[in-house]
Amino acid sequence: MPQPTRRVAIVKTPVNNPHKGECFLGKVRDELNEVERELLVSIDPAKLPHHVAIIMDGNGRWAKQRGYLDRIRGHEAGIESVRVAVRACGELGVKALTLYAFSVENWKRPKREVDALMGLLKRFLRDEIPELNENNVRLVVSGRVNDLSEDVRAELSRTMEATSPNTGLVLNLALSYGGRAEIVDAVRAIVEDVQSGRLAPDNINEALFSQYLYHPELGDPDLLIRTSGEMRVSNFLLWQIAYTEFYVTPVLWPDFRRADLYRAILDYQRRERRFGEVKEV
Numbered sequence: 001m002p003q004p005t006r007r008v009a010i011v012k013t014p015v016n017n018p019h020k021g022e023c024f025l026g027k028v029r030d031e032l033n034e035v036e037r038e039l040l041v042s043i044d045p046a047k048l049p050h051h052v053a054i055i056m057d058g059n060g061r062w063a064k065q066r067g068y069l070d071r072i073r074g075h076e077a078g079i080e081s082v083r084v085a086v087r088a089c090g091e092l093g094v095k096a097l098t099l100y101a102f103s104v105e106n107w108k109r110p111k112r113e114v115d116a117l118m119g120l121l122k123r124f125l126r127d128e129i130p131e132l133n134e135n136n137v138r139l140v141v142s143g144r145v146n147d148l149s150e151d152v153r154a155e156l157s158r159t160m161e162a163t164s165p166n167t168g169l170v171l172n173l174a175l176s177y178g179g180r181a182e183i184v185d186a187v188r189a190i191v192e193d194v195q196s197g198r199l200a201p202d203n204i205n206e207a208l209f210s211q212y213l214y215h216p217e218l219g220d221p222d223l224l225i226r227t228s229g230e231m232r233v234s235n236f237l238l239w240q241i242a243y244t245e246f247y248v249t250p251v252l253w254p255d256f257r258r259a260d261l262y263r264a265i266l267d268y269q270r271r272e273r274r275f276g277e278v279k280e281v
């Protein structure tokens with residue numbers, strides 16, 4: 001018996017809908033230029049990275065490129081890029097942003113540079129509280145915090161406390177941070193728990209190990225950006241980046257702006273994450 005013809009409405013959904021990110025426009029508090037706008041509206045809100053991590057590199061080269069004799073000028077200029085990245089990630093609805101601000105190895109730099117970096121950090125922590133609160137950003141820190149001076153630790157505690165009720169983006173500052181140091185610190189804590197009888201060695205597995213890292217609740221980064229073109233990890237998040245997507249840009253950190261972040265996210269959205277599996281045969 002012939003079936004009645006069913007009428008099906010064909011809704012056209014373009015594969016590359018260039019306006020899928022229009023929902024973001026209302027949240028942006030800066031004035032966007034044409035390029036930024038075009039990139040932003042192309043971002044797919046359904047495929048955002050939850051956790052973005054950035055190796056903020058190239059401050060020294062930026063200063064040199066501009067003819068400044070002091071590398072510190074580059075570190076100073078990099079603060080604005082931090083502001084832009086935090087704001088832009090918050091607006092997009094990225095859940096966590098980990099910024100590599102100072103590595104355990106960076107202590108080996110000249111004292112003058114280390115002091116300048118610590119001074120800039122203190123000023124950032126002090127001055128940025130209103131902006132962080134306005135953007136609903138909560139600050140946390142990863143690293144060997146006890147290596148930092150008492151005054152830096154005091155500013156850190158104050159800013160973490162002041163932003164603790166915020167429910168938007170979590171800004172995780174990696175300070176005196178080393179990926180190997182983090183793993184060693186986790187091992188030490190695990191051994192302590194085993195010795196005190198709180199943990200049975202049989203229960204140690206990858207999931208449990210992760211719980212001993214500095215901020216397991218943030219999850220592994222989906223996207224790792226490195227500025228200034230270096231193709232190395234420099235002891236950053238060694239455990240967590242097992243399946244993270246890498247994006248390296250030649251842009252030096254002080255030049256990093258919204259468009260660069262949007263390009264990184266768009267590139268990420270074009271990747272196929274397989275986690276070792278085969279998708280479809």
Ligand code: IPE
Pocket residue numbers: 056057058059060061062101102103106117228
């Ligand atoms: C990154 O810039 C900032 C820190 C590591 C603190 P650099 O100071 O490493 O700049 P380059 O890599 O020498 O250009």
Ligand code: IPE
Pocket residue numbers: 055056057058100101102103106230232234
């Ligand atoms: C990595 O950059 C550390 C930070 C961005 C804080 P570095 O400039 O210290 O790394 P290398 O020495 O080029 O590997």
Ligand code: MG
Pocket residue numbers: 057058059
């Ligand atoms: Mg560097």
